[in-house]
Amino acid sequence: MAKADSSKQADYWYDEDAAETAVAFFAECLTHTTGEWRGQPFVLDEWQARIVRDLFGWKRPDGTRKYRTAFIALPRKQGKTTLAAGLALYALYCDGEPGAQVINAAADREQAALCFESAKGMVEAEPELNSRSEAYRRSIIVPNTGSSYKVLSSDANTKHGLSVSYAGIDELHAWPDRELYDVLVTSMGARRQPLTVVTTTAGYDKHTICYELWDYAVKVRDGVVPDDTFLPVIYAADPDDDWTDPATWAKANPGFGVSVKEEFYAQECAKARALPAYENTFRRLYLNQWTESDSRWLSSDAWNECGGKLPDLSGATCYAGLDLATTTDIAALVLAFPVEGLTYLIPFFFVPQEAIQKRVNRDRVPYDVWVREGYITATPGAVIDYDHIRNKINELAGQYPIREIAVDRWNAAQISTQLEGDGFELVGFGQGFASMSGPTKEFEARVIGKTLRHGDNPVLRWMASNVTVEQDAAGNLKPSKKKSTEKIDGIVSAIMAIGRAMVANEAPVETEVFFV
DSSP, X not given: OOOOOTTTOTTOEEOHHHHHHHHHHHHHHOBOOSGGGTTSBOOOOHHHHHHHHHHHHEEOTTSSBSOSEEEEEOOTTSOHHHHHHHHHHHHHHTSOOTTOEEEEEESSHHHHHHHHHHHHHHXXXXXXXXXXXXXXXXXXXXXXXXXXXXXXXXXXXXXXSOOOSEEEEEOGGGOSOSHHHHHHHHTTTTOSSOEEEEEEOOOSOSSSXXXXXXXXXXXXXXXXXXXXXXXXXEOXXXXXXXXXXXXXXXXXXXXXXXXXXXXXXXXXXXXXXXXXXXXXXXXXXXXXXXXXXXSOSSOHHHHHTTOSOOXXXXXXXXXXXXXXXXXXXXXXXXXXXXXXXXXXXXXXXXXXXXXXXXXXXXXXXXXXXXXXXXXXXXXXXXXXXXXXXXXXXXXXXXXXXXXXEEEOGGGOHHHHHHHHHTTOOEEEOOOSHXXXXXXXXXXHHHHHTTOEEOTTOHHHHHHHHHOOEEEOTTOOEEEOTTTOSSOOHHHHHHHHHHHHHHHHTOOOOOOOOBOO
């Protein structure tokens, strides 16, 4: 966790009395309201006390607080709600703000009520606070200071006309949009030392205000962006950490062994290893890692075990799947080679040159790196030049006999006609359950059974991690571009190619393949 350095920030100073007064407020005035510590004083753990000391101890030359925003990212079961409730109460009773307006906000009313109910229980359990307060269903009023603590959700009808002094933003990853966040922050202009405290767990949709702030917090923490008013506190496993390792669990959870036991983590991890759909849930909620989708279709372990170097497949018969998506995004061509009981995949990707930097900046997807390393072909201009794809297919046909090309004809009429004119056999491939379910289940079975080989292509790996599937009442499956928050075109193309191989009931190819 980043902490201000007084030697580097000469204009700021540390008020130890103010810091310790804030810490003492928790132990002397607040008690736990739920769980095994119910009724016991709220004694802050050291990592919690450090946050409180930084927030209320560091001052500007005029004596006001240094920090205006705190971004606190923690996994579940680390006491986020209780800590947020305590901070809100300190802002209500002890901040010295005339007519303090403390707001606790969340995505919906039920979530917003969790923190408020915890705070309300603390007030009612402490005679000194209770005697100064008037507690209502969704508010606490302190008459002698004109201060209030209210709960607000993003679906509330009235969000304007506020003059917020303290905004507690709860589980920002679940917020549907940024409207309420912007309303609360912009309502603080008249306050002398406003404070916004975001407490959240990681999410899976990176096109959100939560990921925007998370990315900003990381940059402030790492010194990439200078912002003395922003306090980043992020406890999370790094992307490359082994999510099954107890050392990773401890790294991501400051309360590991206290607020949550290792036995619980071992149990949940075992569940995640057995159920691929639960893997992302475990990593997101308990390791605080951003995932590419809500629930993962393919286990990362199973996918990785299908890696390794591909053999030389020259001369081997293959089936192609072509997913063109839109002309302004990514197009995918995947060759599937059924060889001696295994299916080898060789993918090719195409993006318009002018869209690359936008994708890198907006979505933090390393298209530029993948282009540089040869995994993606960048075509000139703002839209994909389909002639490049057509030429590539003709080039590949000289090395690999392409028996069929499966294509979704919805947006591929022209290139389909051209490829047919080039002598290729094109087969229209629907994207509904009827066409996709069998190949999707076959693809899944090959990943689980380790009879698929993908050559560790990083773009295809990324897309595999993005896939969310839909299931109908009959148990049919298909990849869902609507539910998947990022691109899955390469996986869709691979499924289509495998689907055509299934229809042909391809016998084991006698062609010898050689590892080089």
